[in-house]
Amino acid sequence: MNELKYALPEGRVLTDPDVTASYGRDRTFLEPGKARAVVLAQSRDDVVATLRWASEHQVPVVPRGAGTGLAGGSTAVDGCVILSLHRMTAIRELSAGDEIAVVEPGVITADLDRAAREHGLMYAPDPSSYEISTIGGNLATNAGGLRCVKYGVTRDSALGLEVVLADGRILNTGRRTVKGVTGYDLTSLFVGSEGTLGVITLATVRLRRAPAPPATVAAEFTSAVDAASAVSAIIAAGCQPSLLELIDHATLRAIDDWKNIGLEPGTRAMLIAQSEDGAEQRMAGLCEENGASNVAVEEDGSELVGLRRLAYPAKERLGQCLVEDVCVPRTALPEMIARIEAAAAAHDVLICTVAHAGDGNLHPVFVFERGLPEPPPNVWAAADEVFRAALDLGGTLTGEHGVGLLKRRWLALECGPVVTEIHHGIKQLFDPQNILNPGKAI
Ligand SMILES: Cc1cc2nc3c(=O)[nH]c(=O)nc-3n(C[C@H](O)[C@H](O)[C@H](O)COP(=O)(O)OP(=O)(O)OC[C@H]3O[C@@H](n4cnc5c(N)ncnc54)[C@H](O)[C@@H]3O)c2cc1C
Numbered sequence: 156m157n158e159l160k161y162a163l164p165e166g167r168v169l170t171d172p173d174v175t176a177s178y179g180r181d182r183t184f185l186e187p188g189k190a191r192a193v194v195l196a197q198s199r200d201d202v203v204a205t206l207r208w209a210s211e212h213q214v215p216v217v218p219r220g221a222g223t224g225l226a227g228g229s230t231a232v233d234g235c236v237i238l239s240l241h242r243m244t245a246i247r248e249l250s251a252g253d254e255i256a257v258v259e260p261g262v263i264t265a266d267l268d269r270a271a272r273e274h275g276l277m278y279a280p281d282p283s284s285y286e287i288s289t290i291g292g293n294l295a296t297n298a299g300g301l302r303c304v305k306y307g308v309t310r311d312s313a314l315g316l317e318v319v320l321a322d323g324r325i326l327n328t329g330r331r332t333v334k335g336v337t338g339y340d341l342t343s344l345f346v347g348s349e350g351t352l353g354v355i356t357l358a359t360v361r362l363r364r365a366p367a368p369p370a371t372v373a374a375e376f377t378s379a380v381d382a383a384s385a386v387s388a389i390i391a392a393g394c395q396p397s398l399l400e401l402i403d404h405a406t407l408r409a410i411d412d413w414k415n416i417g418l419e420p421g422t423r424a425m426l427i428a429q430s431e432d433g434a435e436q437r438m439a440g441l442c443e444e445n446g447a448s449n450v451a452v453e454e455d456g457s458e459l460v461g462l463r464r465l466a467y468p469a470k471e472r473l474g475q476c477l478v479e480d481v482c483v484p485r486t487a488l489p490e491m492i493a494r495i496e497a498a499a500a501a502h503d504v505l506i507c508t509v510a511h512a513g514d515g516n517l518h519p520v521f522v523f524e525r526g527l528p529e530p531p532p533n534v535w536a537a538a539d540e541v542f543r544a545a546l547d548l549g550g551t552l553t554g555e556h557g558v559g560l561l562k563r564r565w566l567a568l569e570c571g572p573v574v575t576e577i578h579h580g581i582k583q584l585f586d587p588q589n590i591l592n593p594g595k596a597i
Contacts, residue, residue: 156192158212159236162204169193178239179231181224184475185560186528188233190217197242199319199356205238206354207323215593216321218350220260220292223284225478226559228296228349228595238354240291246270247357254362255314255331260291260355264298267360276362279306282555283464291355297347299555301460304513305397305431306363308555310346317357318345321586331359344581349557349596352585369397369429371456374442375449379403379424379496379508383489385445386512389428389438390485396438398429399513400463403492406507406520409469410462421448426512427459466509470520473505477521477530477538477561481545482554485515494544495519502537516554517545543568558596566597 160168169175170192179187191214194205209216215235222229231237243259246267250256251274258267264285268278281300282288288298294316299308306312315329329335329342345352376382382401389396402410404423411418426447428438439450453459470476483491492508495517499506510517519541521534530538542552542565552562552569567575578597582589 159192159194159205159208162208163194163201167195167197167201169195175231175237178219178222178237181222181227181229183225183227183230183559183561184477184529185227185230187231188235190231190235190237193237193239195239195242199317199325202238202319202354202356203323203325205236206319206321209236209590210322210588213588213590215590217592218291218295218354220289220295221263221287223288224292224296224559225480225556226553226561228557228559228592229292230560232594240354240356241289243356249274249362251276253331255359256362257357257359258290259357260289260294262290264288264290264293271362272365275365277365278312278360279303279363280309280312283467290358290360294346294355294358295348295350296557297555299511299514299516301398301400301463301511303511304399305395310343312361313342313346313358314361315359316342316345316355318353318355320353321588321591326353329359347557349559350592351582351596352591354591366397366431369431369456370435371453371459372426372428372435372439372442373451373453373456373459374426374428374439374447375419375422376424376426376446377421377448378446379492380489381446382424382426383492383512385426385442385447386488387486388441388445390513392437392441394430394434394438394441395432396428396434396513397431398427398460400427401425401510401512402427402463402466403508405505406466406470406509409473409507410465413469413472414462414465416462419449427456427463429456463509467520470507470522473507474522474525475527475530477523477534478556479519479521479538479541480516480553480556481519481541481550482514482516483545483548483550485513487548487550488512488515491517491545491548491550495541498537498540498544501540502533504534504537506537511554514554515550539565560595
């Protein structure tokens with residue numbers, strides 16, 4: 156540890172057990188391992204020095220942004236150094252002419268969006284956590300969000316990366332041009348690699364022209380399956396919403412208990428849809444055709460969208476949460492909702508579901524008693540049923556949160572032996588000593 160302290164400027168290495176413990180958790184219930192230190196990196200050089208030291212001594216390193224992850228990706232492993240990037244917050248360049256920004260990994264997502272807006276641009280990926288999560292964490296998990304139904308996920312905005320490899324070498328991937336196909340697409344490989352292949356220290360990201368404020372449709376349904384059918388109909392009709400979110404009854408109740416939104420007793424689900432292209436009346440009509448009990452079109456939907464962003468903290472008030480993140484083809488959404496409801500009933504579990512429904516991405520949140528070290532068997536059984544249902548319907552285990560530690564037990568169901576072997580071969584190439592976020596993602 157002394158060697159590491161000498162290699163870094165004063166004050167970068169923290170070893171107080173209370174401090175290391177507080178940096179060891181993300182937003183899951185998972186009990187972290189015991190970290191030996193936290194490094195508060197402020198520059199690429201700090202990252203290089205840390206990784207050189209770690210590879211020399213074979214010490215595990217857990218990269219960390221803001222710790223808002225929902226899969227256990229940034230939870231500490233025993234004996235590790237937590238490499239926190241949250242102090243690297245510079246927006247180095249913002250070019251309106253090239254519609255790009257060059258940013259350090261600790262920049263808060265919404266801060267980049269606000270900076271872009273000053274130039275008539277926007278940074279499109281907007282996870283619900285965008286006021287608290289970092290660009291580095293978003294890149295490492297390939298985060299999605301509410302606007303992604305129209306503008307794509309984080310990978311669609313990532314052009315180039317500076318990455319420090321496990322042995323301290325610096326790798327520059329990608330480009331700052333609109334197009335570019337030189338060599339393998341290493342940028343895409345690092346996006347979503349959950350800190351297991353390298354540490355992102357700089358990113359060139361795509362910005363887009365900021366659209367006119369969208370019109371909002373709010374539709375209430377007496378059945379969540381009907382709401383999901385309306386989503387499938389909106390997509391099939393080619394409406395191109397810029398946001399299409401589904402909130403189920405249990406989640407609406409959690410928000411209502413907290414914020415008193417005046418939830419009608421018969422409302423079992425709500426859809427929030429936005430259009431920047433004048434498709435709001437068409438979407439409202441499709442909601443009515445699919446059984447909506449109440450439909451309103453509003454000019455300013457920001458309050459409604461704000462409530463949607465409160466869905467997860469509202470559920471955290473009910474107990475501990477096991478958060479799933481399955482994604483299914485959008486035509487399968489009604490069936491997936493029905494299977495989640497069936498799993499909740501069969502295993503007697505409270506499941507609150509919100510969905511980036513326009514992407515087919517559902518977040519069934521399994522609520523269990525506070526104080527338990529992990530979910531009880533009936534919760535695991537319900538979760539297992541939901542994962543298997545998603546795969547059965549042609550879907551995937553995780554749409555945007557990543558595998559982390561939480562979903563590793565189901566990974567083989569989706570990946571199979573050949574994909575697993577290739578994953579491990581890639582890991583071996585980039586991190587032969589297995590020091591970068593070991594035990595996560597693959
Ligand atoms: C209220 C709430 C709402 C959320 N809504 C969404 C949502 O809509 N969409 C969505 O996708 N997610 C959502 N999330 C999950 C979470 O915010 C995202 O996964 C986010 O991308 C994590 O960013 P972070 O900075 O907190 O990263 P962390 O949680 O610190 O880390 C996440 C992963 O990235 C790795 N990592 C972090 N920084 C780097 C780096 N610089 N280089 C290499 N690896 C790195 C870590 O090792 C870890 O594996 C939500 C979470 C909360 C609490």
